[in-house]
Amino acid sequence: MASGDDKFRKQVERLRDRLTKAGDDEGASAIAGLLAAGERSTSLQPSRVELSRAMVGEQLTPSTNPPFDKESGAPLAQIILEPVQASLPPVLTGELELAIGSVLREWTDYDRLRELGISPTHTALIFGAPGTGKTVTAMHIAAQLGLPVVLARLDGLMSSLLGTTARNIGTLFEFANRYKCVLLLDEFDALAKLRDDPQEVGEIKRVVNTLLQCLDVRGPLGLTIGVTNHPSLLDPAIWRRFEVKIEMPLPPATARERLICEFLAPMSIQESALHLLTWASDGASGADVRTMTHAIKRYFVLEKPADCDPHLDANDVLAALQRYHVTSANLDDRSRLATLREDPRVIARALLGNPQASFTQASVAQLLGRDQGTISRWMKEEPV
Numbered sequence: 001m002a003s004g005d006d007k008f009r010k011q012v013e014r015l016r017d018r019l020t021k022a023g024d025d026e027g028a029s030a031i032a033g034l035l036a037a038g039e040r041s042t043s044l045q046p047s048r049v050e051l052s053r054a055m056v057g058e059q060l061t062p063s064t065n066p067p068f069d070k071e072s073g074a075p076l077a078q079i080i081l082e083p084v085q086a087s088l089p090p091v092l093t094g095e096l097e098l099a100i101g102s103v104l105r106e107w108t109d110y111d112r113l114r115e116l117g118i119s120p121t122h123t124a125l126i127f128g129a130p131g132t133g134k135t136v137t138a139m140h141i142a143a144q145l146g147l148p149v150v151l152a153r154l155d156g157l158m159s160s161l162l163g164t165t166a167r168n169i170g171t172l173f174e175f176a177n178r179y180k181c182v183l184l185l186d187e188f189d190a191l192a193k194l195r196d197d198p199q200e201v202g203e204i205k206r207v208v209n210t211l212l213q214c215l216d217v218r219g220p221l222g223l224t225i226g227v228t229n230h231p232s233l234l235d236p237a238i239w240r241r242f243e244v245k246i247e248m249p250l251p252p253a254t255a256r257e258r259l260i261c262e263f264l265a266p267m268s269i270q271e272s273a274l275h276l277l278t279w280a281s282d283g284a285s286g287a288d289v290r291t292m293t294h295a296i297k298r299y300f301v302l303e304k305p306a307d308c309d310p311h312l313d314a315n316d317v318l319a320a321l322q323r324y325h326v327t328s329a330n331l332d333d334r335s336r337l338a339t340l341r342e343d344p345r346v347i348a349r350a351l352l353g354n355p356q357a358s359f360t361q362a363s364v365a366q367l368l369g370r371d372q373g374t375i376s377r378w379m380k381e382e383p384v
Helices: 006-021 025-039 048-054 094-108 110-115 134-145 164-178 202-218 236-241 253-264 271-280 286-303 314-326 344-352 361-368 372-380
Strands: 077-080 123-128 149-152 182-185 223-228 244-248
Touching: 077 164, 094 110, 094 134, 094 244, 123 134, 134 149, 134 182, 134 223, 134 244, 149 164, 164 182, 164 202, 202 236, 253 271, 253 286, 271 286, 271 314, 271 361, 286 314, 314 361, 344 361, 344 372, 361 372
Parallel strands: 123 223, 123 244, 149 182, 182 223
Antiparallel strands: 077 149
């Protein structure tokens, strides 16, 4: 919501109004909270002066070279000076928006925290299923703090040579400790595995022990964010080193609607088409929604005249999703996308049988090219 996109904001406001009209006060309240969070996003960004008191180190510049492996010469990290330009702001649920906001506000209240003998959060672990926006959220945190990111590169850190991986980790942390930055450890489980894993040898114990020591030393010097798809693989001692642990869930319907509108821009979409796409993307991650909407854009370009208004109706979306399902084959596919390729009767029952969806017999009739009486008759029939 901090993007300032008026068109996107109006779509979100319409979603809030629809939820209110439908009697979903809880959903409408969550959307209202997100709108308010967007309005106050600039107030969450700590000033450079406040950060200069809370963090130590030199400034990273375009001429700063990343650390590298002494044997192979491979870089151990990528330096991202402007993380705000690296990705779009994440689409978060109301609870996650507040959780991230509280972490950021700790840095604005540095002096008050110091008076109580504590400091802002210096370690955060973000975990969840693939594609849920973990890395994007970490980049967003760095951007809000106005700090560059030192992104660890596993291909450079990991080595088959005995003792080299542990040494590379030490070199990476020494570099991050020298500068004012956010150290981002993506795919963190590759480094921080359980030390009693029977599939691993003694080297992983050395790596984890080094990582523990480095996290302890870096603690007061800067912010470190670990990102993982597999939190259960982490060594318990590593898990305890993180003050804040944030789980990124699969996006609920309201978040998927926001993602769809964001990814489809600059195209506009009919309200019933938006409902269909939101329904069809149930159980999808944010990355899945992006792939789906990009496929719909490609369908539009291939099937519509060049001078056609960039607007999607429900029939466009249904046809595009049916084609997308064919090119996204799954050996065990029980998704709603698969349902959209079934007999029209099956589709009608699926859309109207979901009390959380916003479909009516009239909208389903229009979608399937039938009259409302036919849809009503189908709903009274026993499923085959």
